[in-house]
Amino acid sequence: MSFGGGCENRALGGFKFVRQEPIGPYFADFAYREERLVVEVDGATHSTDDERRLDAQREQALRDRGYRVARFQNDEVYRNIDGVLDTILAALERRQTL
Numbered sequence: 677m678s679f680g681g682g683c684e685n686r687a688l689g690g691f692k693f694v695r696q697e698p699i700g701p702y703f704a705d706f707a708y709r710e711e712r713l714v715v716e717v718d719g720a721t722h723s724t725d726d727e728r729r730l731d732a733q734r735e736q737a738l739r740d741r742g743y744r745v746a747r748f749q750n751d752e753v754y755r756n757i758d759g760v761l762d763t764i765l766a767a768l769e770r771r772q773t774l
């Protein structure tokens with residue numbers, strides 16, 4: 677995923693994201709450090725029970741380190757990038773729990 681669709685230089689609404697941010701033993705797909713928000717984009721390899729269990733463990737480890745996690749499916753990003761970006765922006769502007 678790139679922050680296309682109204683985003684330039686990995687920024688969304690003035691919030692600058694980094695890619696492949698190391699957090700503990702993991703690499704976040706995208707992270708906005710100042711608000712400790714991680715955006716994960718999952719492909720088809722996140723569909724089995726074991727993969728979902730590992731995703732849940734990863735998400736809990738990120739939360740334990742003080743991060744909020746927004747998780748989206750690849751197809752959601754492709755079909756509804758504006759909705760995905762609106763959700764991320766709303767979380768940042770309102771500091772919502774996701």
